[in-house]
Amino acid sequence: MRVTKLECGFPSPAEDYSEQDLDLNEHLVTSPAATYFARANGDSLIGEGIYDGDLLIINRAAKRRNGCVVVVSLDGHLACKILDTNNRCFRSSNPDYPPIPVPEDMDVVIEGVVTHAVHYLEP
Numbered sequence: 001m002r003v004t005k006l007e008c009g010f011p012s013p014a015e016d017y018s019e020q021d022l023d024l025n026e027h028l029v030t031s032p033a034a035t036y037f038a039r040a041n042g043d044s045l046i047g048e049g050i051y052d053g054d055l056l057i058i059n060r061a062a063k064r065r066n067g068c069v070v071v072v073s074l075d076g077h078l079a080c081k082i083l084d085t086n087n088r089c090f091r092s093s094n095p096d097y098p099p100i101p102v103p104e105d106m107d108v109v110i111e112g113v114v115t116h117a118v119h120y121l122e123p
Helices: 024-028
Strands: 002-004 019-021 035-039 055-059 069-074 077-084 089-091 108-118
Touching (some): 069 089
Antiparallel strands (some): 002 019, 055 108
């Protein structure tokens, strides 16, 4: 695949538009054996720039840190949420959805960290 540099501001005819080969795996997948893809469903993470139907790139080997977007199994139900270790809950970035508290007896498994979201501009 070839990539061309495009101006997003005022176009300059004097600018050199060089083309080079682009491998999206080199840019988006750091741990191929630990990476998988999923489609976002719903609008609970629109504040993070994740929209319904977006392609999510999930890395099982990435470090889970406070504030990162994770795929989590909560009592066997998968969800994509923001990890909030300070308040022991999983949050959405849409105010229409309340945080999900994590009681001591809840079975919680973080399946991976969402490292990228491919957002589609055309329906």
